[in-house]
Every structure is written in structure tokens, then in C-alpha cells.
Amino acid sequence: MLELLQSLGDGFRIALTPTNLLFALAGVLAGMIIGALPGIGTVVGVSLLLPLTYGMDPTSAIIMLAAIYYGAQYGGTITSVLMNLPGEAATVATTLDGYQMARQGRAAKALGIATIGSFVAGTVGVIVVTLLSPVLANFALKFGPPEYFALILLGFTAISAIGGSSLVKGLTSVILGLLISTVGLDIMTGRPRFTFGEDWLLGGLDFVVVAVGLFGIGEILDGMMTPGGHPIIKTSLSWRNSIPSAAEWIRSRWAIVRGTLVGLAIGVLPGAGSTLASFIAYSVERNASKHPEEFGKGAIEGVAAPESANNAASATAMIPLLTLGVPGSGTTAVLLGGFLLWGLRPGPLLFTQHPDFAWGLIASMYIGNMMLVLLNIFAIPVFASMLRIPYAIQAAFVVIFALVGAYSISNNQYDVLIMIAFGLLGFAMKRLDFSPAGLILGLVLGPLAELSLRQSLTLSRGNWAIFFERPISGALMVLAIVALAWPLARRALVQRGDLIEADG
Numbered sequence: 001m002l003e004l005l006q007s008l009g010d011g012f013r014i015a016l017t018p019t020n021l022l023f024a025l026a027g028v029l030a031g032m033i034i035g036a037l038p039g040i041g042t043v044v045g046v047s048l049l050l051p052l053t054y055g056m057d058p059t060s061a062i063i064m065l066a067a068i069y070y071g072a073q074y075g076g077t078i079t080s081v082l083m084n085l086p087g088e089a090a091t092v093a094t095t096l097d098g099y100q101m102a103r104q105g106r107a108a109k110a111l112g113i114a115t116i117g118s119f120v121a122g123t124v125g126v127i128v129v130t131l132l133s134p135v136l137a138n139f140a141l142k143f144g145p146p147e148y149f150a151l152i153l154l155g156f157t158a159i160s161a162i163g164g165s166s167l168v169k170g171l172t173s174v175i176l177g178l179l180i181s182t183v184g185l186d187i188m189t190g191r192p193r194f195t196f197g198e199d200w201l202l203g204g205l206d207f208v209v210v211a212v213g214l215f216g217i218g219e220i221l222d223g224m225m226t227p228g229g230h231p232i233i234k235t236s237l238s239w240r241n242s243i244p245s246a247a248e249w250i251r252s253r254w255a256i257v258r259g260t261l262v263g264l265a266i267g268v269l270p271g272a273g274s275t276l277a278s279f280i281a282y283s284v285e286r287n288a289s290k291h292p293e294e295f296g297k298g299a300i301e302g303v304a305a306p307e308s309a310n311n312a313a314s315a316t317a318m319i320p321l322l323t324l325g326v327p328g329s330g331t332t333a334v335l336l337g338g339f340l341l342w343g344l345r346p347g348p349l350l351f352t353q354h355p356d357f358a359w360g361l362i363a364s365m366y367i368g369n370m371m372l373v374l375l376n377i378f379a380i381p382v383f384a385s386m387l388r389i390p391y392a393i394q395a396a397f398v399v400i401f402a403l404v405g406a407y408s409i410s411n412n413q414y415d416v417l418i419m420i421a422f423g424l425l426g427f428a429m430k431r432l433d434f435s436p437a438g439l440i441l442g443l444v445l446g447p448l449a450e451l452s453l454r455q456s457l458t459l460s461r462g463n464w465a466i467f468f469e470r471p472i473s474g475a476l477m478v479l480a481i482v483a484l485a486w487p488l489a490r491r492a493l494v495q496r497g498d499l500i501e502a503d504g
Helices: 002-015 018-036 041-053 058-083 089-103 107-141 145-156 167-181 207-224 246-267 273-288 301-316 318-324 330-341 355-388 391-410 413-431 436-459 471-503
Strands: none
Touching: 002 018, 002 107, 002 355, 018 041, 018 058, 018 355, 041 058, 041 330, 058 089, 058 107, 058 301, 058 330, 058 355, 089 107, 089 207, 089 273, 089 301, 089 436, 107 246, 107 301, 107 318, 107 355, 145 273, 145 436, 145 471, 167 436, 207 391, 207 413, 207 436, 246 273, 246 301, 273 301, 273 436, 273 471, 301 318, 318 330, 318 355, 391 413, 413 436
């Protein structure tokens, strides 16, 4: 333990040099901007900035790129809360209650609890990276295709929390997302599927295009069709009002704890990512809440839990990268390319052969989290003031951002048409009480779910018992079944209680 603290102290001496502090600050600012702008995303943002690190000191370069990574988790919250416009898949769950809080004049509170939860979870995540990297890396190695499929199936049960008033409608949304995720090249054979001979469909439908259409354009259409539905929102411009009250803190404290734990557990798994963590955390929190009926209507716990989860997951996603050389997400895969570019091979020997690099990076994550919480807390009044702009002007800017974001992904006009089509679908789903978030969940997790399922059945030669024979996957499958059955059982018990009370 003493040796570990000494190594961490050496890391802080490296991270606190003026040059590295400047690169960390530049990274978190760039990450916030990248996360807030739909159409860019952390993978694209880090990829675009990676060439700028040629010739730089490797430690300074990785400090800046890592700061962009976790800074974007904060930035994606801004547009998710203020405009219902998630720029990252990991912030989709935040829109469910964050945007409703903003419409109620509580945008500063939503951004405040998101910032606090993100800071707590991100800091705990870095502590876990510092102390438990080898243990958690070994745990991650026990996850094969059956375990991944069972975990994703458990993630799909989040539709019981986000599916609105009907579990059937929630399931329908997820299945629709799964179907859309099959467009493109077959994962196992590489053959085109549902592309109708169009080359631009070979890569599938991009998440950002679909999400911006469903949430951004769909919300704009709904606002235009609702007379008086979007008056100018009066919100406080004092940063003190962004700090949760005692009652709000009491409601949120366990949501932050549970979201952090979910994020820590899922973030360490290669490929699982912060998106799955945020949805599971939201589902767990709704089921644990004493006021589940308030979720989707502006529950502050519905912001605290997913925001804590996605930031904890982004921190622990560094564990398989640093200790095994296995990227835990798309962004860490780009970071792995940077490691190799600088002549460094991540893995068990990284901490012994290049301790300055490894510990300097870990120490910079503590510093970056502190920078982010200070920047966000004092900038919240500026963000919240956007809601004082008349809705017609807000809508115009949202549409402009959406069009530019959709086109900038691949400079393809078809993406713009797809976004508009999903905007119409999002409007219809909102009016019919279907869950756009359920569709996004199916779309984002669909490819990994399909790959894990087909690999598992290949290993077992078509025997479905493989999902129940292995301890971890078996336990996750049972949890998924219980999570799906529980809302139905609870509803039946409530109805039975009502009948008994009526008879009495």
C-alpha cells in the first residue's frame, strides 16, 4: 500500500506540472464542447485530435486525450437536459427526467445534481482504477459471449423503467431498435443485410442520426403541435440555486451511490460501455425508488443515477486498457492506437516499464475531475439562461444543430433524410406513448447482443442451455427474467389489493 501511494504521489508530481495542467484543462474544455455538440461524439473527437499529438510528450498527449474522454460525459449532459438532444448514447437516459426538470424551471438543479453525481462517481472510479485494477481486470476476463449476452439482456429490462405506461409498448420500442441495428453488414459473415442495394447503408444507421431525429426533431415537432406547450421558462441564474436542497440531496444520495456501483461494475467490461451502465442504473433506481411514478416526469434521482453511472463507467473503462491492453469502449480503442503510436504497449508491464506515464495519467484523472466540477458548477447559470430564449428561436437553433450534426458525420445528405424520418417517427412515438429511449437502447446494444448470442450458440453448437450452465451468465439471466416479471407481478398485486379493498 505504501508503494502504491508513493507511485501515485510521483504521478501527481508529473500531472501538476504547468504543461500537463494546461493540457488537462484544454482536454476537459474540448471534451465538454464535443459532448455537447450532436454529430461529433467522443470517438470522432478523440480521433480528430489524435494527429495533433504527433511529436508531443506521450504523457502530456494521453492526459489531454483522456481529459477529452471523460469531459465529454459532462458536456453531453448540457444539451440532454436543456434541449432533449443527446449528443452521446450514454446521456440518452438523462433526457428522460433532465429535460422534464428543465421544462419545470429546474434546469439548474438538474445540471447541478448531474455535475455532483458525475464528480463523485468519476472520483470513485479513479480510486478504483488506482487500487483494484488487477483484481477487476481478472474479473473482466471471466466474461465470455454468454455472459455478455446475459448482461445485455438484463440491460434490455430497463424498458420496464423507460417504457412509459405500458411494458408492451416499451418492449416494442426495443425490438424496433434491434431490427434497425441489423441494417448493414452481417456481423459474422460480412454479407449485406437490408441495404436494398444502397452502398451508404452498408455501415448501418448511425446512432447520432437516429437519436437526434427521435429526440431533437421529434420534440420540436411535438412543441409546434402543442399550443402554449412551450412558454418561456423562468429559471434562476444564480449558481447557488444549482446546488441541491437538503430534501433533494436526501432523495439523490443513494441514487448516486447505486449509479456509481453499477458504472464501476459494467465499465470494466470490454465493449459494455457507459451506455449500458446508464440505462441499467436508471432502471435500478426506478425500481428502488419510493416514488417510481415520478420517473419520466422530472425526478431528480432519474438524473443523478445515469449521470453517476456513465462517469464511473468511463473511468473504469481505462482498467482493461491499462492492465490488459484491451479497449473497453470505442474511445479507449482510439487511445490504444495512440499508445502504440507513441511506442507504448499497454498491459501488465506498463506500470513497471513506464511508471511515469501510467501514474501520471491516473493522477491527471483526479485533477481533471476537479477541474470539471468547478467549471460546470460556475457555468451552470450560463447554460440555464438558454431556456430564457423564446421557444421559436430555440427550436430554430436545435434544427440547425441537428442538420449540421447529421450531415457532418459522413458528409452524406442521406443521413439528413434519415434524421428527418426518425424525427417524424419520434413525434408519432411521443404522441402514442411509445418510448424513443427504448428504441435507442435496442439500436446501440443490438450489434453486441447479436454477436454475443451467435458466438455463444456457435460455442454450444446450438444448445441454449449454455446461458444457464455458466454461473455468471446463469445469475444474470435469472436477474433479467425477474426484472421483466416484477413489473407485471407488482401490477397484478396492486390490482388484487384494489379488488380486495373494493369487496371489503
